[in-house]
Amino acid sequence: MPDRPSISELELSDAELLELIKNHGIDRRSLMKALGIGTALSLSAGSAAAKHDDPHPPNIDPHYGYSTPDADNIPKKLEPDHEVELHLIFPNPPENQPPMFHFAPSGLSVDAGDIVQFTFTAPDHTITSYHPAHGFQQRVPEGAPPFSSPVISAGGAWLYRFEKEGLYDMYCGPHRILGMAMRIVVGDLSDEDIPDYEDTFEGSEGPPPLLPPFGKASLEHELHNFTAFVEGDNEGCEWVWLTPKEILDTDALDPGNIQEGDGKVSFSEVLDDIDRADVNHVHE
Structure with a gap:
């Protein structure tokens, strides 16, 4: 029986990754490895949020304006x-x-x-x-x-x-x-x-x-x-x-x-x- 690929070798879509977490449980280190291979998933209250490469809205800092x-x-x-x-x-x-x-x-x-x-x-x-x-x-x-x-x-x-x-x-x-x-x-x-x-x-x-x-x-x-x-x-x-x-x-x-x-x-x-x-x- 061939060896299964590790979590860090998987290329998962956001939906697949969410399903994996939901059904099998993935520890935080493995999850971070998976995110590090290019997945643009952000988790907030159990749902996907905006991509990290979206521009941040401009703000006026109280110290630096x-x-x-x-x-x-x-x-x-x-x-x-x-x-x-x-x-x-x-x-x-x-x-x-x-x-x-x-x-x-x-x-x-x-x-x-x-x-x-x-x-x-x-x-x-x-x-x-x-x-x-x-x-x-x-x-x-x-x-x-x-x-x-x-x-x-x-x-x-x-x-x-x-x-x-x-x-x-x-x-x-x-x-x-x-x-x-x-x-x-x-x-x-x-x-x-x-x-x-x-x-x-x-x-x-x-x-x-x-x-x-x-x-x-x-x-x-x-x-x-x-x-x-x-x-x-x-x-x-x-x-x-x-x-x-x-x-x-x-x-x-x-x-x-x-x-x-x-x-x-x-x-x-x-x-x-x-x-x-x-x-x-x-x-x-």
């Missing part, structure tokens, strides 16, 4: 409710003034559960929450995860779903030191709902007001060293860029103001509240 290199190719399932653009703008005229980095709008009001698309018109930005896990004072609601996008190039996008009501202050990792910060109000917040961190920045004293780990003196020292190649006297360099505290402390980004009107505050409105801001930049 959803990123794509092509802002024009957002999955329909993740169609956003709002859009924020990340900009790099230059002074007009360009002499003796630095470029500015900003979010447009700089303030936004959304409902809990809304998806916000952050579209990158300039390269190498992030959207990162102020959170102790990132080394800063917590400026997002209690229980909100320390979320952040990866560094994304121009033309890409990052999506995030704001589930928990409250006040969210965020920054761009590479350009936070240059004042690239914004605020999102989630839900309908009353004055009693505004958290203490809205007007309680932890960081170094100004002017200009900065946040750790950088102080005014250390930044101006670095600026002096960076410009040492310039002919002539570069002593007394001053930090001319805006700072996150200056941006987020403006009346324009007061939570009540953000919630009024169409729920958006432009970067122009923010600049109007900062005396030392150069208003000759072309911006949106």
Whole structure:
């Protein structure tokens, strides 16, 4: 009598494999061997499920969001409710003034559960929450995860779903030191709902007001060293860029103001509240 082939040598259809399991009992190791020869069977509550090679549906991770290199190719399932653009703008005229980095709008009001698309018109930005896990004072609601996008190039996008009501202050990792910060109000917040961190920045004293780990003196020292190649006297360099505290402390980004009107505050409105801001930049 010829030897019977082992279970690992059998090529079984899904139906045949199910029948074998039902009538004869197959141990887990043998079953896994059988599945390893190309059977696309998945068992769930006794029935076959979708094949493993089916594409997984896109999801927005609570920590990492959803990123794509092509802002024009957002999955329909993740169609956003709002859009924020990340900009790099230059002074007009360009002499003796630095470029500015900003979010447009700089303030936004959304409902809990809304998806916000952050579209990158300039390269190498992030959207990162102020959170102790990132080394800063917590400026997002209690229980909100320390979320952040990866560094994304121009033309890409990052999506995030704001589930928990409250006040969210965020920054761009590479350009936070240059004042690239914004605020999102989630839900309908009353004055009693505004958290203490809205007007309680932890960081170094100004002017200009900065946040750790950088102080005014250390930044101006670095600026002096960076410009040492310039002919002539570069002593007394001053930090001319805006700072996150200056941006987020403006009346324009007061939570009540953000919630009024169409729920958006432009970067122009923010600049109007900062005396030392150069208003000759072309911006949106």
